[in-house]
Amino acid sequence: MTTLWLSDEDGPAIHVLVVGVGRYDYFRGGHKHQVRASAMAKGMEQLTSPPASAYEVCMTLMKELRDLPARALGSIEAVIAAEDPQPPAGFADLFPDVDGEVGATAELRDVNEAFERWYDRCDGDRDNVALFYFCGHGLELGAYGEHALLLQDTRPSRFAPFENSLDVRGTVQNMQGNRAAIQCFFIDACRSSKDLDLNTVALAP
Numbered sequence: 001m002t003t004l005w006l007s008d009e010d011g012p013a014i015h016v017l018v019v020g021v022g023r024y025d026y027f028r029g030g031h032k033h034q035v036r037a038s039a040m041a042k043g044m045e046q047l048t049s050p051p052a053s054a055y056e057v058c059m060t061l062m063k064e065l066r067d068l069p070a071r072a073l074g075s076i077e078a079v080i081a082a083e084d085p086q087p088p089a090g091f092a093d094l095f096p097d098v099d100g101e102v103g104a105t106a107e108l109r110d111v112n113e114a115f116e117r118w119y120d121r122c123d124g125d126r127d128n129v130a131l132f133y134f135c136g137h138g139l140e141l142g143a144y145g146e147h148a149l150l151l152q153d154t155r156p157s158r159f160a161p162f163e164n165s166l167d168v169r170g171t172v173q174n175m176q177g178n179r180a181a182i183q184c185f186f187i188d189a190c191r192s193s194k195d196l197d198l199n200t201v202a203l204a205p
Contacts (some may be wrong), residue, residue, distance in 0.1 A: 002102050003117065004058055004076040004095045005066075012127035013074025014065055015180070017118040019149075020054020021106045021136030022047040023081040026155050044150075050135035051082030051103055053188060055091060057133050062094045071129065075121050077114040081106035081152040106136075107153040108164040122180040130180040134166070138189025149189055 007013060025032040028045040058078055065073040082103035092098075122130040137150040139162075149166040157163065168187065175183055 002078050002098055004078050004098055004102070005062060005073065006075045007073065009072065009074075012071045012125050012129075013121075014061075014068070014071060014129040014131060015074045015118055015121045016058075016061055016076045016131045016133070017114060018054050018057050018076065018078045018080070019106060019111055019114075019132075019134045019136070019151075020050040020052075020057075020078075020080045020082075020103075021134075021150065021152055022049070022051040023083055023106070023152055024137065024150065025153055027137075044137055046083065047136065048083070050188070051080050052088070053135045054078065054080045054133070055088050055103075059088075059091060059094055061131075071127070074128070075118070077118045078102055079106045079110045079114045080104075106151055108151050111151060111166065119175075119178060122175075122183075123178050126179045126181050128180040128182075130175065130178060130183040131186075132171075132184065133186045133188075135188040138187065138191060140191040147191065149187065 024030050024044065024046060027033060028043070030046065058076055061073060061076065080103040085103035087102050091102075118130070118132075122128050134149050137154075138147060139150065140147045147168040148162045149168060150162075151164055151166065153164045155163045168185075172183075172185060
């Protein structure tokens with residue numbers, strides 16, 4: 001996880017949390033994948049587009065919102081897991097102060113730490129804008145059920161099929177206590193999968 005941008009200006013601002021997951025340790029092609037794991041682990045595999053999309057979102061927001069009048073960009077938190085952790089061309093020009101590999105890991109602990117920093121910044125002013133973006137594997141339980149966003153260390157198992165994933169409804173509900181009056185959630189993820197066990201009816205075990 002990395003703080004890509006943090007403004008030193010006071011006042012209302014736009015605070016962003018970007019999560020892009022392309023590498024999944026326990027899914028097909030991952031280094032912890034097990035042949036006898038659950039059907040979800042057998043069917044789901046690595047992705048290439050989420051990291052690219054996450055990088056592009058960060059770069060576009062930096063270009064378009066950094067100098068926006070009245071309510072400019074306040075911060076960007078990025079949690080990205082890519083097969084190739086090196087950022088794309090032009091990324092370093094926009095974020096020259098970022099050290100290390102941005103696309104190293106997107107495990108639950110990374111997202112939790114980034115989320116806490118993002119939450120606190122959003123909570124600093126009622127006129128702030130909270131912007132959340134996720135791209136990666138996702139699943140919905142039933143036609144109107146809970147929606148899970150799967151992270152790098154999501155570990156499908158018989159007893160905890162969504163261990164180390166994000167509960168969309170819970171995340172949005174938790175943000176209701178945040179002071180930021182404008183909250184936007186953008187999710188680019190699937191909502192159904194033939195690999196999901198039909199007996200699974202809840203995110204929690």
